[in-house]
Amino acid sequence: MLHTLAVLVENNPGVLIRVAGLFTRRGYNIDSLTVCQTEDPELSRMTIVVNGDDQIIEQVRNQLSKLVVVHSVSDLTGESVVDRELALIRVQVSTETRSAVLQTVDIFRGRVVDMGRTNITVELTGDIPKIDAFVHAIQPYGLLELVRTGKVAILRSEA
Amino acid sequence: MSEERTGIKGATILLNALQQEGVDVIFGYPGGVLLPLYDALLDSPIRHVLGRHEQGVVFAADGYSRVTGKVGVCLGTSGPGATNLVTGIANAFLDSIPLVVLTGQVSTGSIGSDSFQEVDIIGITMPITKHSYLVKDPRDLPRIVKEAFYIARTGRPGPVLIDLPKDVLAQENVVPFSNEMKLKGYKVFGQANNGKIEEVAKVLSESRKPVLYAGGGVVTAGAEDVLRLFADKTAVPVVTTLMGIGSLPLEHPNSLGMVGMHGTVTANYAVDDCDLLIAVGVRFDDRVTSGMGHRFATKAKVIHIDIDPVEISKVVKTEIQIVGDARQVLAEILEALPGFANPDVTDWWNQLRDWRKKNTIQYDKDRLTPPMVMECLGEIAGGDTIVTTDVGQHQMWAAQYYPTVNPRNYATSSGLGVMGYGLPAAIGAQIARPKDKVVLITGDGSFQMSIQELGTIAQNKLPVKIILLNNGVLGMVRQMQKMFYNERYSQIELQGNPDFVKVAEAYGIRGISVNSPEQVRGAIEEAFKHPGPVLVDITISEHENVLPMVPPGKDITEMIVR
Numbered sequence: 241m242l243h244t245l246a247v248l249v250e251n252n253p254g255v256l257i258r259v260a261g262l263f264t265r266r267g268y269n270i271d272s273l274t275v276c277q278t279e280d281p282e283l284s285r286m287t288i289v290v291n292g293d294d295q296i297i298e299q300v301r302n303q304l305s306k307l308v309v310v311h312s313v314s315d316l317t318g319e320s321v322v323d324r325e326l327a328l329i330r331v332q333v334s335t336e337t338r339s340a341v342l343q344t345v346d347i348f349r350g351r352v353v354d355m356g357r358t359n360i361t362v363e364l365t366g367d368i369p370k371i372d373a374f375v376h377a378i379q380p381y382g383l384l385e386l387v388r389t390g391k392v393a394i395l396r397s398e399a
Numbered sequence: 400m401s402e403e404r405t406g407i408k409g410a411t412i413l414l415n416a417l418q419q420e421g422v423d424v425i426f427g428y429p430g431g432v433l434l435p436l437y438d439a440l441l442d443s444p445i446r447h448v449l450g451r452h453e454q455g456v457v458f459a460a461d462g463y464s465r466v467t468g469k470v471g472v473c474l475g476t477s478g479p480g481a482t483n484l485v486t487g488i489a490n491a492f493l494d495s496i497p498l499v500v501l502t503g504q505v506s507t508g509s510i511g512s513d514s515f516q517e518v519d520i521i522g523i524t525m526p527i528t529k530h531s532y533l534v535k536d537p538r539d540l541p542r543i544v545k546e547a548f549y550i551a552r553t554g555r556p557g558p559v560l561i562d563l564p565k566d567v568l569a570q571e572n573v574v575p576f577s578n579e580m581k582l583k584g585y586k587v588f589g590q591a592n593n594g595k596i597e598e599v600a601k602v603l604s605e606s607r608k609p610v611l612y613a614g615g616g617v618v619t620a621g622a623e624d625v626l627r628l629f630a631d632k633t634a635v636p637v638v639t640t641l642m643g644i645g646s647l648p649l650e651h652p653n654s655l656g657m658v659g660m661h662g663t664v665t666a667n668y669a670v671d672d673c674d675l676l677i678a679v680g681v682r683f684d685d686r687v688t689s690g691m692g693h694r695f696a697t698k699a700k701v702i703h704i705d706i707d708p709v710e711i712s713k714v715v716k717t718e719i720q721i722v723g724d725a726r727q728v729l730a731e732i733l734e735a736l737p738g739f740a741n742p743d744v745t746d747w748w749n750q751l752r753d754w755r756k757k758n759t760i761q762y763d764k765d766r767l768t769p770p771m772v773m774e775c776l777g778e779i780a781g782g783d784t785i786v787t788t789d790v791g792q793h794q795m796w797a798a799q800y801y802p803t804v805n806p807r808n809y810a811t812s813s814g815l816g817v818m819g820y821g822l823p824a825a826i827g828a829q830i831a832r833p834k835d836k837v838v839l840i841t842g843d844g845s846f847q848m849s850i851q852e853l854g855t856i857a858q859n860k861l862p863v864k865i866i867l868l869n870n871g872v873l874g875m876v877r878q879m880q881k882m883f884y885n886e887r888y889s890q891i892e893l894q895g896n897p898d899f900v901k902v903a904e905a906y907g908i909r910g911i912s913v914n915s916p917e918q919v920r921g922a923i924e925e926a927f928k929h930p931g932p933v934l935v936d937i938t939i940s941e942h943e944n945v946l947p948m949v950p951p952g953k954d955i956t957e958m959i960v961r
C-alpha cells in the first residue's frame with residue numbers, strides 16, 4: 241500500500257542524501273519525493289510516497305526518526321489531508337485534434353501555458369487520480385512529454 | 400569563557416573542546432592536512448598514541464571504549480588515512496560502540512576538485528556512522544565536538560565522524576561560537592512504560608519456562624548488576640549473545656552460556672522450548688536465530704526491551720515491546736516483582752539440568768586442545784582480566800570457555816567479525832586501564848592482519864599478553880569447508896607463516912613457544928609473571944573444530960555436537 245510521509249528535516253546540504261541513502265540501503269522503495277523549504281527557513285519539508293505493508297512503513301518511520309537531521313515524521317495516510325500534484329504535459333495537436341484536446345484540457349480544468357505549431361503544453365494541478373485520468377484521456381492524441389512534481393500534502397484544518 | 404577576545408587557532412579550539420569532553424587520549428596517525436593539528440597537539444595535555452596503521456588506531460579507540468564505557472577517539476589524515484579507518488568505523492557501528500572519529504580533509508576551497516589525498520569520507524561512511532559533520536567554519540568546532548560526543552554516547556551508541564579541512568584547523572585568531580548544542584532532530588528514546596512493566600511482571604509470574612536473553616545493550620547500559628539481581632530473585636535462566644558475554648558470569652548458577660551458532664546445547668534448547676523469552680538489549684542477530692526469525696523461540700511469548708525502536712519487531716514478532724535503557728527497565732521490573740508470585744520453574748530447571756548433564760562437552764585434558772588452553776588461561780589470568788579476541792575458531796573457543804566475570808572486560812568484534820581487531824583492541828584496553836591485566840586471544844591468520852601493531856606495544860611498553868592459537872590455517876574457514884564442502888580445502892593454508900616468537904623478539908617482545916600439553920601452564924604462568932608484553936605461540940592441531948555448531952540454515956536445535 242502507498243503511504244504518504246511528511247518529514248520535517250534540517251535545511252542543510254547533505255540531508256537529502258542521508259534520507260535517500262537510507263531508502264536504498266534498507267531496500268525501501270520511494271514512489272515519489274518532494275522537498276521544499278518551510279515557513280521556517282531552517283527546516284525543509286519532504287513529502288515521501290513509499291510503498292510497503294504496515295510493518296515496513298513502521299520500520300521506515302523509525303529509521304527516518306533515527307536520523308539526526310530529521311525532526312519529525314508523520315504518516316498522512318488515512319488522515320484527512322489535502323494533497324496535490326502539479327503536472328506539465330506536452331500534447332501533440334493538429335488542426336483536426338486541436339479542439340478536442342482543448343476541450344479535454346477544459347474538462348480537467350487544466351491551463352494551456354505554451355503553444356507551438358504542432359503541440360501545446362498543459363499545466364494541471366490536482367490529486368494523483370485526476371492527473372492519471374487526464375494522462376489517460378489525452379494519450380490517444382499523442383503524449384509527447386510529461387513532468388510531474390510528485391505529491392505534496394498537508395493535514396486538513398479541524399472544522 | 401574568557402572575556403578576552405583575542406582568538407586562537409582552529410586546531411587548538413578542537414583540542415580544547417575534546418578536553419572539555421574529558422578526552423585523555425587520541426589514537427592517531429598523522430599526515431599532510433593534519434600538520435596544524437599535530438603541531439597544536441604538542442601544546443595540549445591530551446596524550447596521543449601513534450599506531451602503525453589507521454585501522455589499528457580505530458580498533459584501539461574501540462577497545463578503549465569497550466573496556467571503559469567512554470567515547471573512544473581516533474584520528475587519521477585525509478584520503479588514505481580516512482579510508483583506512485572505514486573498517487573500524489563499520490565495526491563500531493555494528494556493535495554500537497561510541498567513537499568520535501576525526502579525519503583530516505583537504506582545504507575547504509579544494510573540496511570537490513579531486514585534489515591530492517581527497518576522498519569524500521562523509522559520503523563513504525554515511526551508512527556506517529550514527530552521524531557525521533564536515534566542519535566549514537572553525538568557530539563551530541566547540542558545538543560540533545560537543546554534539547558529536549553527545550550523539551556517540553547517548554541512546555544506542557555509535558561512531559560519529561568529524562571531517563576537518565586543513566584550513567579550518569590552520570586558521571588563526573578564531574573567536575569560537577558557543578558550544579550550545581542545536582540538536583532538535585536528535586531523539587533519545589526511553590520513556591515511562593507505565594502498565595507495561597506490570598504486564599511483564601505478570602507474564603513472568605505466569606510463565607513456567609522463562610528464559611532471559613541478554614546482549615550488548617545490557618553491557619552498554621551497565622545493567623549487569625541488575626541482571627544478576629533479577630536472576631537471583633526469579634531463578635530465570637539466562638543466555639547471552641557474544642556481545643553480552645560476562646553480563647552474567649558463566650559460573651553463575653542461572654547462566655546457560657552463549658546462545659546461537661556456537662552456543663551451548665542447553666542454551667539453544669532452552670530458547671527453543673521456552674514459553675517466555677525476555678530479550679534485553681539484543682537484536683535477534685542471524686548468528687543467534689540462524690537468520691530465521693520466524694522459527695526462533697516459536698513456543699514463547701517474546702518481550703523485547705531495547706533502546707532502539709527500530710530493533711523492536713525487526714526480526715521476530717514480539718508481544719510486549721519496551722523502548723528504553725536496559726538498566727532502567729530491568730530495575731523497574733525488579734521493583735514490580737514483589738506484587739506477583741515468583742514463576743514456578745522447578746520442572747524447567749530439572750529439564751535444563753538434564754540437558755546440561757547430557758551435553759557437557761568432555762575433552763581430553765592430556766591433549767593440547769583449545770578448550771584446555773582456554774581453561775588453563777582462565778585459571779591463571781582470572782575472570783577479571785581484560786580479554787580481547789580476534790575472529791575465527793579461537794574467538795569462539797574464548798567465548799565458550801573463558802570465564803569472564805565482567806562484560807567491560809571483554810572486547811570482541813561481533814557484528815562485523817573482523818580479523819585483525821584483537822591486537823589493536825588490546826592496545827586500547829591496556830592504555831585505558833594501565834593497571835589491569837590484558838590478554839589477547841588470537842589466531843595466526845588474524846594476528847597477521849594487525850601484526851604491525853607490535854610496534855605500538857613496544858613503543859608504549861604495554862604489558863599485553865598475547866595467546867596465539869597457531870593452527871597454521873584459517874581454521875574457521877577450514878571447518879566450514881570440512882563440514883559443508885566435502886573437505887575440499889581451498890586457500891586455507893598459511894604456509895608462509897613466520898616464526899612468531901622471532902617476530903615478537905624482533906620488536907623486543909618476549910616470545911615463548913609451546914608445542915606440548917605439559918608446556919601450556921608453565922608458559923602462561925611465565926607470561927603473566929613477566930612485567931612486559933609476551934607472546935605465547937601455542938601450536939594446535941588444524942583438525943580441531945568449534946562445537947557445537949548450528950549449520951547454516953538449520954534451526955538452533957539442530958546442532959552438530961561431535
Ligand SMILES: Cc1ncc(C[n+]2csc(CCOP(=O)(O)OP(=O)(O)O)c2C)c(N)n1
Pocket residue numbers: 789790791792793794816817818819841842843844845846868870872873874875876
Ligand atoms: C577481515 C576479514 N577477512 C576475512 C574474514 C573471514 N574469516 C573468518 S574466520 C577466518 C579465519 C581466521 O583464521 P585465524 O585467525 O587463524 O583463526 P582460526 O580460525 O584459525 O582460529 C576468516 C578468513 C574475516 N572474518 N575478516
Ligand SMILES: [Mg+2]
Pocket residue numbers: 791842843844868869870871872873874
Ligand atoms: Mg589459524
